Amino acid sequence: MRIDVVTIFPAFFDVLEVSLIGKARERGLLDVRVHDLRQWTHDRHRTVDDTPYGGGAGMVMKPEPWGEALDELAPVDAEARPTIIFPSPAGELFRQSTARELALHEHLVFGCGRYEGIDERVFEDAAARGSVRLISLGDYVLNGGEVAAMAMIEAIGRLVPGMVGNPASIVEESHEDGLLEYPSYTKPAVWRDRAVPDILLSGNHGAIAQWRAQQQLERTRARRPDLLPE
Numbered sequence: 734m735r736i737d738v739v740t741i742f743p744a745f746f747d748v749l750e751v752s753l754i755g756k757a758r759e760r761g762l763l764d765v766r767v768h769d770l771r772q773w774t775h776d777r778h779r780t781v782d783d784t785p786y787g788g789g790a791g792m793v794m795k796p797e798p799w800g801e802a803l804d805e806l807a808p809v810d811a812e813a814r815p816t817i818i819f820p821s822p823a824g825e826l827f828r829q830s831t832a833r834e835l836a837l838h839e840h841l842v843f844g845c846g847r848y849e850g851i852d853e854r855v856f857e858d859a860a861a862r863g864s865v866r867l868i869s870l871g872d873y874v875l876n877g878g879e880v881a882a883m884a885m886i887e888a889i890g891r892l893v894p895g896m897v898g899n900p901a902s903i904v905e906e907s908h909e910d911g912l913l914e915y916p917s918y919t920k921p922a923v924w925r926d927r928a929v930p931d932i933l934l935s936g937n938h939g940a941i942a943q944w945r946a947q948q949q950l951e952r953t954r955a956r957r958p959d960l961l962p963e
């Protein structure tokens with residue numbers, strides 16, 4: 734999978750080198766390229782924003798550098814159309830199902846804007862080049878799209894076929910089946926007077942599966958009732 738990231742803060746993405754994603758890059762499963770939006774500016778100050786038409790607080794990102802960035806990374810006449818993602822608190826919510834779907838795409842382009850926003854015409858221009866998605870990490874506001882893009886790249890990247898050592902560990906984790914994960918234990922069987930639940934030492938796989946499913950339900954009911962059907 735190829736991922737292009739356009740940002741005015743490329744350094745945010747340096748940590749991609751050290752994580753699981755870094756290993757995938759080394760193994761050639763993920764080709765992540767980070768681009769500084771300012772390389773597509775032409776004035777002495779490398780300006781990327783300006784005051785909003787109609788007034789109001791904050792600055793809006795200018796369309797021209799974004800247009801040139803997209804000309805290069807997602808040309809209009811290209812055969813393959815990338816999915817162009819703009820992290821935004823005004824977008825659809827990012828879920829595990831979103832990550833799963835996006836992990837099947839060949840080419841993702843992340844456009845990281847500051848939170849006051851990007852000139853709206855950029856989204857229209859982008860729609861001529863690929864399928865455009867505005868995606869929110871959650872109902873809170875970050876200073877820009879970078880941290881959100883990082884989170885999405887990690888969630889998507891680990892689902893790319895061949896990425897995680899044991900695919901079963903993905904299937905059993907929180908959110909994959911719509912519920913929170915069951916509690917996990919390892920040795921020693923007693924630690925600081927706290928014992929591992931007997932059932933897990935019983936060797937009865939059917940009973941263990943049932944106990945885990947019950948734990949998942951109870952946790953989800955307590956912590957995330959919104960995930961359960963009415």
Ligand code: ADE
Pocket residue numbers: 820821822848868869870871872873874875876877878881
């Ligand atoms: N940019 C600013 N806040 C954001 C959020 N919650 N999700 C995605 N991108 C953002």
